[in-house]
Amino acid sequence: MANESFNTTPLPGPFGVAVEGLDIAAASPAQFNALVDLLYENHILVIRGQDLSPPEYIAFGRKWGELVPYFQKRWTLPDYPEVLLITNEAVPGRALPPAENWHADGTYLERPHSVTMLYGREAPDEGGETWFAGTAQAYDGLDAETRTALEGLMVQHVKNGGDKLALAEEHERALTLESQTTEEERKGLRPVVHPMVLRHPATGRPALYCSTTTAYGIEGMEESEAVELILKIKRHVLQSQYRQSHKTLPGEILLWDNFAVLHKAAPTPLSNADGERRLLHRITVSGLPERFADRAAA
Ligand SMILES: [Fe+2]
Structure with a gap:
């Protein structure tokens, strides 16, 4: 379906939509607004075919709300504390929470995280999905x-x-x-x-x-x-009719709406081997895009 000059395709399963034919670094305000509407309507959004520098990715993330820097800099992209590295690289001392339980991000905060996004850099041949359950x-x-x-x-x-x-x-x-x-x-x-x-x-x-x-x-x-x-x-x-999953491939950005889904990571073994590495750049935001500035603080 043509939508603001890019194509959208429903994901297989009960919810979610994929976008192709849009360079988000060059997206117009109208195109960005269309992406926001797509996420809110479909709960998860996959944007394919991206090749972004860290500043371009961060600028995209900032449009969705206020960036939430990760609190431990050693697990973030060097010089970019807003971007958490999610990786199965076998590194001594790596102790990131495995995120293998169902959750929405930041529910323990007064102002929970609204949107989380993963930019795919490497994906294992087998596994490496993010699983979702639709709470809306x-x-x-x-x-x-x-x-x-x-x-x-x-x-x-x-x-x-x-x-x-x-x-x-x-x-x-x-x-x-x-x-x-x-x-x-x-x-x-x-x-x-x-x-x-x-x-x-x-x-x-x-x-x-x-x-x-x-x-x-x-x-x-x-x-x-x-x-x-x-x-x-x-x-x-957690019934099957509300369940969805997506494996984020290199060049894809997967976004989810924490107010409409739960998520968890598929178990992924630590590995540095070809075909087994998983590397995602995560950005999390709180609040809403600027056009909703009149709404109560989310
Ligand atoms: Fe999470």
């Missing part, structure tokens, strides 16, 4: 009675899911690694609440926002009842 589609799949019951519930989140021991350890880590930890990260160690039914800050579309590793309770609800409800919603969200 899963909301649409609820019956009216359940929707009503969930409305107004506020879910409590903390990094590492409210395990009290883990929480204590995170506080300890924050104190000992203070020089490597940003104020944003330290804020992330305190519990926050988000609505179970989250309205997208740009479109208003509702989605289920609790099925992550950070949710540990619901305000005003007995703990065991809250945990049971969170698990019930998670089982609903």
